[in-house]
Amino acid sequence: MKIHWINRHRINIDGVGITSLVALPGCPLSCAYCINNELLQRDDLIKTISEEDLIGQLSIDHSYFLYTNGGITFGGGEPLLQWKNLLRFASLCPSEWNLTIETSLNIPTNYLEPLIQKNFSFIIDIKSMDPQIYKEYTGENNDQVITNLKLIKQWVPFNSYAIKVPIIPGYADENSQQDSICKLKGFGINEEIIVPFTYIK
Template sequence: MQDFGSTINAPVFAISRLRMRTDGKGITTLVAFMGCPLNCKYCLNPQCHEPIYEADGTTPRKNIMLLTPQKLHELVKVDNLYFQTTGGGICFGGGEPTMYADFITEFRKICGRKWKITLETSLHCSDKVIKQLSEVVDHWIVDIKTMEPHAYARYTGKTSSVQKHLTSLQMNVPPEKVTIKVPLIPGFTDRSDLGHDIKEIVRRFNFIDIVKTRYRTENR
């Protein structure tokens, strides 16, 4: 999160409009933030790890927008009618959107409750952030990577805290507001791992919407 005085700014590398059946119910606009604490082998958006600024340290690089919540609202409100008619809204992704919890919280104050806010996240964040965002996010799409700690570390380059974070999510967010993605990761997990992960999630948590996915491997 970046906070310059009283103005919150966030680096955004993409705003994708008129998405359907991709980020939950209705027509949505995906807002993709720069930055991620993980370094996944098959990262879908590896550009999120690139430098934000030119060599001068102040000028955003080409195709990166440094936006305030108000400026983002001005850019996306063109689809207000679509959002309200279909029950859609904004999906924050990236990168890792939980890095910008204050930005998302402020954006909610500006757009009010008329738009649905969805978060597409690895949930690699603090309990404090989960609690903060639970008050403003309507739906969480959580990509757990894998429940197996060794495979998680090999794939993401980070120590797994998946169970801890899912516990925090369970304590703060109703299960109907959560979609859990359980991916098959070539070279890291197989179909039996998916089955084990799903059983573990069902046994330990009360989430009801669990989706199997498969990662693309072209980027790495």
């Protein structure tokens, strides 16, 4: 598995309880305000580690995960680009660890399906449901995002995923944000798991 870094002792930031964030390299998008742009462009910051060794490093906080219902969150970049490694990690790590993936969902569906079957939780940054805004901001189309979102809606319990819907300065204003929220609700997405927020340049 290729990783950038590990950030320990995160409390109710990217998952329930105390979590460790494992940042993975690589992303299919070119977002204008990417907070990890430097990391994604620097191969010298990438480390290669086996899933067993990564579990060994993360096990130092096993008691915290156990007593707070926490676990590991994979961020990036786009973690789902390493879906095979994530599957192997899930098959080897303690079953008490809650595993969460922060994703844009702009990946092939066959990357996502096996992870849904492994009971991962998901934090989804939807960017915008408006195809034009999405294209202008990320440089890509959002057709695949919509396809994968419908799959999540169908197979993942509503309390095992959250959808972040941003205001993006210069791209998506408050009206655009509300329009995206309305479209998500139109798909039958539970309003309780929609999280409005604002990007910071």
